[in-house]
Amino acid sequence: MDVVIQFLYSIPVLGLAFQLVGYLAEIVPNIAPIILQNATPIALAALCGVLCERSGVVNIGIEGIMIASAFVGWYVGVLVEPVLGGTPSAFFGATPTLLVALGAALLMGMLISLLHAWLSISLRADQIISGTIINIAAFGLTGYLNNLISQTSPEGAGAFVRFTPPKELANVPVVGWIGDMFLRQGPIGMSLIVVVIVFQVLLFRSRWGLRTRAVGEHPRAVETVGINVIWLRYRNVVMAGALAGLAGAYLSMEGTNSFQQGMTAGRGFIGLAAMIVGRWTPIGAFGAALLFASSRALGDSINFFPPSGELGNLLAQLPGQFFDALPYLVTIIVLAGLIGRSIPPAADGQPYEREQAAL
């Protein structure tokens, strides 16, 4: 076996590809939990996008919703901590404070989404511009408040703790690392896969899902059979806001334990790309989010545990910034490569105007 591998590795040029595959096979089981952790906010943002766009509303304000929710989650923790306090429980280290803060973050996401829904559904404003304004406002306000609040360097409420699965699980051959991947997570990361599957089933197997998809494809037809298009769009956009809020909460309450200005770093937009690549389905978006997240985890692992041999020498010559840019480059390339075969809902981005009754 080793002889065969050594032979494959030694083929000029093509051998590099084999070496890369070998390196991946070696490294992926170890970094799998990190990949899922990185993918969580992206996948939640993508789910938010799927819900909005399946109902015919383009939402590029997801990035802004995430940063606002991340901020609110952190700051409500700061405010509530002296009142509620509490010691971390065995359940993911959750404290009453953290739960209240999480609720506040979700509520923030829903509130901003309500604003977006009002602008784009009721006022029929340009949805891309509405989303852009949400981004500018969210970054401005959180930057402004963070600047004020951090002057007193307040004590935060900490973060959720990740579950540590037993060592034996990871040692189970072949599939052990997959279990490890999904279990070595905090509460938000662990519930991600459940949320994805629930929405996949609901969207394609439930009455609500059928109506939602119909509203995104042909709202007039839906109105004709007596369903309230405006109300359904409002409900879905606000619900999707809670998902984006959860993505924001992940950043400041599970991924880290504090808020930094601009900490979303484009994840909301990468989520939109994941939505497109995943063809507007929850499962597909989740898969695309994993792909984008793995490029970052891979970059880190190449930095810290460089592969040996020829491949390692080659990668060592690449500057570190290349790996910083890798997730964004992968997003562009995949987007450009797949886009022709990825078709959005027909009424995506078009405001709905109810037909006036003839007098």
Place this chain on the structure above:
Amino acid sequence: MASWQQRAVALARQTWAAMALPFVSLLLALLIGAIVILASEVVVPGRAFDLTLPFTAYAALFQGALGGLDPIVNTVRASTPLVLGGLAVGLAFRAGLFNIGAQGQFLLGALGSVTVGVALKEASPFIAIPAALAAGMLAGAAWGFIPGFLKAVSGAHEVVTTIMLNYVAASVIAWAVSGPLDQPTSPSPITDQVGNAALPVIIGQNGHMGALIALAAVFAVGWLLFRTTRGFEIRTVGANPDAARYAGMQPRLVVVLTMSLAGMLAGLAGATVVLGVTHHMTASFGTTVGFDAIAVALLGRSSPVGIALAALLFGAMRAGAPLMQIQTQSLIPAELVDVLQATILLSLVAHELVRRIFRLQGVKAAVETTDTIGPAYGRRPGIR
């Protein structure tokens, strides 16, 4: 023949129609900004509540932006890249494209200029300055070409690709400044000075000639859009790509051309900042220009003159913000300007509502974009 009184009245009406909504939006933003200031006094513990703080802040903002020659020069200096960046976004709007990538094109333009500027720092200014400016424009155009090309060939929506390219651009800058362009004598990554390639100061202490370049660009873009065949094609593709194709135009080509031109303008903005203001580049070189440019283009309704006026307004806010922060003992961070900008845009988008509340009649719509921007990422509306 209309008498001059009638003409004057007509002109006043037109001006009111164009300016009323932005003006009301500005007042509304200042009002909401005041509420934010008062609310933030409550949020931060351990401070006496000061009801006059909004007035103190706005007075300092105004003084820092317009109170004397140096503040005015600072305002113009801050407006210069906003004019060019706003044109980059506005020109793309005209073609039905949303160029959120002005930030990345701006960064690449700055990088191009600083590279050539440092190389030619001892050459004659008559060679060094045009060469450095051209390098900035070229680099920006190349960065704008990529999303345009991807959109034309595969239909990848420019909103996503340009944002991704913004992050890639930041990495490219960090790499170039800490690698090939690094000044070995300095402890932190920083490039050499641009020397003779620096734009000459023409007014006050630091009023460089970039403002003239921006002014020329306003006329050039206006001429391109409204006096040339290409400009007509750009506007037609923006208004209705299908009609453009039936008329024998090539929407794909127009998309690539427009994005490249937009990138060139944003790159020029980066060039004026690096050659006129900073004269060198650090790894963290980055401003909010690219994002302010979107606000500028929306407020200026994608018309070159409107963009210039909007850029002056936002430039004034940016120039006045530091004084505001100092005079209020950091009680009010400079980010208040972002809040004001967002509120202005919000009331422009919700213009129907603002109109109803303030009973504005005969007033032009606030934000005009074309129908091709809104719908659909994946599909290629008319661009096949």
